[in-house]
Amino acid sequence: MADKKPHDEHSHEEEMRKKHLMLDPLPRGKMNEMVMEAMLEKPTWKFWVVFLVLSFIVAYCLFYKWYVLITKGQGEAGVMRPDYWGIFLVNTVFWIGISHAGTFISAILRVFKAEFRRPFTRIAELMTTFGLVQAGFSVLMHMGRTWLFYWLIPYPNQRMLWPNLHSPLTWDLLAITTYLLSSTMYLFLPLIPDVAMARDRSTGWRKKFYRVLALGFRGTEGEWRHLHNAMNIFAFAIIPVMFSVHTIVSWDFAAATRPGWSSTIYGPYFIVGALHSGMGAAAVVLAVVQGTMKNMKYFVRGEHFDAIGKLMLIISMSWAYFYFNDYIVQWYGGDKWTRIMLHFHEAGPLGWMWFTMLIVNIAIPWAVLWNAKWRSNPWIISVVGIGINVGMWFERYLIVPVSVAINRMPFTWRLYQPGIEVPMGIGTLALFILLYMMASKLIPFIPVWEVQEGQLAHEFKKFGRETVVSVSELE
Amino acid sequence: MTETKQKEVDLLALFSDVAPAADAVEQLRLVGVRDDEINVLSGVPVTGAMLGREPHPTNVPKIAMGGAILGFLTGAFLTFVTPYWYPYPIRVSTQAYVPAPPTVIVLFEITMLGMLLSTFVGVFMDSFFPNYRPMKYVPEISDGKIAVFVECESGDQNKIIDLLKKLGAESVKPAEAQHL
Numbered sequence: 001m002a003d004k005k006p007h008d009e010h011s012h013e014e015e016m017r018k019k020h021l022m023l024d025p026l027p028r029g030k031m032n033e034m035v036m037e038a039m040l041e042k043p044t045w046k047f048w049v050v051f052l053v054l055s056f057i058v059a060y061c062l063f064y065k066w067y068v069l070i071t072k073g074q075g076e077a078g079v080m081r082p083d084y085w086g087i088f089l090v091n092t093v094f095w096i097g098i099s100h101a102g103t104f105i106s107a108i109l110r111v112f113k114a115e116f117r118r119p120f121t122r123i124a125e126l127m128t129t130f131g132l133v134q135a136g137f138s139v140l141m142h143m144g145r146t147w148l149f150y151w152l153i154p155y156p157n158q159r160m161l162w163p164n165l166h167s168p169l170t171w172d173l174l175a176i177t178t179y180l181l182s183s184t185m186y187l188f189l190p191l192i193p194d195v196a197m198a199r200d201r202s203t204g205w206r207k208k209f210y211r212v213l214a215l216g217f218r219g220t221e222g223e224w225r226h227l228h229n230a231m232n233i234f235a236f237a238i239i240p241v242m243f244s245v246h247t248i249v250s251w252d253f254a255a256a257t258r259p260g261w262s263s264t265i266y267g268p269y270f271i272v273g274a275l276h277s278g279m280g281a282a283a284v285v286l287a288v289v290q291g292t293m294k295n296m297k298y299f300v301r302g303e304h305f306d307a308i309g310k311l312m313l314i315i316s317m318s319w320a321y322f323y324f325n326d327y328i329v330q331w332y333g334g335d336k337w338t339r340i341m342l343h344f345h346e347a348g349p350l351g352w353m354w355f356t357m358l359i360v361n362i363a364i365p366w367a368v369l370w371n372a373k374w375r376s377n378p379w380i381i382s383v384v385g386i387g388i389n390v391g392m393w394f395e396r397y398l399i400v401p402v403s404v405a406i407n408r409m410p411f412t413w414r415l416y417q418p419g420i421e422v423p424m425g426i427g428t429l430a431l432f433i434l435l436y437m438m439a440s441k442l443i444p445f446i447p448v449w450e451v452q453e454g455q456l457a458h459e460f461k462k463f464g465r466e467t468v469v470s471v472s473e474l475e
Numbered sequence: 476m477t478e479t480k481q482k483e484v485d486l487l488a489l490f491s492d493v494a495p496a497a498d499a500v501e502q503l504r505l506v507g508v509r510d511d512e513i514n515v516l517s518g519v520p521v522t523g524a525m526l527g528r529e530p531h532p533t534n535v536p537k538i539a540m541g542g543a544i545l546g547f548l549t550g551a552f553l554t555f556v557t558p559y560w561y562p563y564p565i566r567v568s569t570q571a572y573v574p575a576p577p578t579v580i581v582l583f584e585i586t587m588l589g590m591l592l593s594t595f596v597g598v599f600m601d602s603f604f605p606n607y608r609p610m611k612y613v614p615e616i617s618d619g620k621i622a623v624f625v626e627c628e629s630g631d632q633n634k635i636i637d638l639l640k641k642l643g644a645e646s647v648k649p650a651e652a653q654h655l
Contacts, residue, residue, distance in 0.1 A: 028619025216606030
């Protein structure tokens with residue numbers, strides 16, 4: 001037998017500290033300083049260039065084009081028989097999907113006490129709120145007469161008619177509104193102690209801004225208890241709300257008796273799809289934050305990408321399962337129109353989209369994310385994440401306008417040709433990134449108190465001859 | 476504590492850890508300071524159990540439950556009542572006028588909305604947020620220090636300062652209300 005080197009306990013601990021944020025504590029004051037520095041750092045010229053370009057895109061592609069759409073009418077968009085549902089609804093589904101990652105990371109991982117979640121819960125929660133803003137915009141664009149959106153709100157109109165509360169579109173309004181409000185409140189509650197920290201360390205207009213946001217928080221036993229209780233209620237309650245949102249979105253399709261849409265598995269299939277794109281987006285955002293913001297390499301480490309990578313792999317497998325389940329039942333059913341539609345997906349003019357979807361959603365994640373070293377690399381995981389998002393957008397494109405193109409009246413078949421939707425969709429993406437950039441300068445991205453709480457709970461413990469990590473239950 | 480009525484002072488003791496702060500709370504109790512005269516402030520959640528005190532009462536779960544009930548009733552009103560207020564109700568063959576499955580969806584969404592909104596409001600109500608009046612506070616708390624505020628009579632001030640210093644307080648001084 002080869003000689004075994006004596007176990008170097010010290011270097012083992014050192015290595016563990018280097019890998020895991022929870023084992024590498026810094027004084028709270030130092031961590032506060034690092035988070036404040038990241039936020040207050042003077043923007044570089046590159047930041048301003050990206051900021052200005054994105055602002056221009058938002059102003060022109062989103063708002064100006066929206067003005068054109070309103071003044072000239074829906075004819076500017078490519079929607080016409082039989083494709084009345086186009087990119088606006090593709091984007092609605094896509095952005096709601098992106099928003100699911102925030103709740104998944106923050107609420108589900110909080111409920112299960114997954115410790116790796118601590119430094120990036122806020123970055124993920126922001127994704128929920130900002131994603132839902134884009135989803136809301138996309139629905140309003142689709143409505144055409146945007147200014148009459150309030151007709152959806154449940155109150156009687158001049159003719160004493162209430163909205164039809166048994167219509168899936170009204171469910172959409174209720175579900176998206178509930179989710180947007182609750183995710184914004186869920187973002188704000190754990191932010192209070194961090195803005196109080198920022199208030200204590202700021203001057204000038206920032207001091208006033210954080211003072212208002214901190215609401216007078218001091219960190220009394222009572223304040224922590226109320227906050228803790230509320231966060232627990234939110235973490236448990238927002239999970240079924242999140243599930244309901246995308247299930248209701250799926251019913252917009254599944255409740256119709258169209259070939260390819262009428263499916264009992266659409267609810268869970270849409271949820272898994274949402275998590276797939278959301279986790280991919282979370283990986284990209286985390287990599288950008290780590291790569292561009294000061295001091296973030298201390299808070300966001302390989303272990304976090306590793307954990308997200310594992311989740312992405314599991315979700316990719318689940319998505320493949322649901323996709324195949326939906327496909328095989330429809331294919332086996334033998335309905336003539338469904339068969340034609342499925343064939344149109346694979347071998348029609350947009351067959352390349354179908355194959356790309358399978359490659360980037362299944363083949364590439366499976367080929368890359370099994371390897372711990374690769375998935376711990378921010379660049380590799382963000383490329384996989386971008387791929388998944390492209391793939392998931394293609395999936396929604398195939399479900400919405402491409403599936404609508406094939407119906408039981410062949411004389412109406414027509415391939416959807418998008419118009420003004422394309423720049424407006426790009427505008428929503430630019431607004432999403434722009435909101436993140438602005439948030440990075442206004443609110444602490446790292447929940448410092450949650451990180452410190454986690455670090456206090458972790459310690460090394462001797463277990464026989466081995467040093468292991470022990471986590472205490474502090475709640 | 477002293478019998479004669481004396482001026483009350485607030486003392487602020489800063490500790491670097493929870494353990495000495497918990498010891499201080501215990502010793503203060505032994506010298507006759509009531510629990511409601513002690514307040515502990517921290518930059519991370521410090522529970523009553525950690526400090527050897529009763530957990531602070533909270534109404535947030537009750538308020539959340541109230542909101543859920545209110546939300547459910549609103550949902551029930553929208554789904555069960557409003558259809559009957561239509562001036563010209565359209566009844567289709569044998570279809571139920573108020574079908575149950577879609578009603579479940581509306582009831583669920585509005586119940587959850589009521590519960591979550593009231594949970595949020597509950598934090599504001601229980602914590603007296605927003606509160607922008609001058610308050611006793613030091614910024615070191617958000618830097619990880621544990622602050623123990625003690626209300627005592629001026630005659631006991633020196634005794635309590637000595638006690639807190641002996642128990643490991645980094646500093647003990649009269650607390651002053653200030654704009655945060």
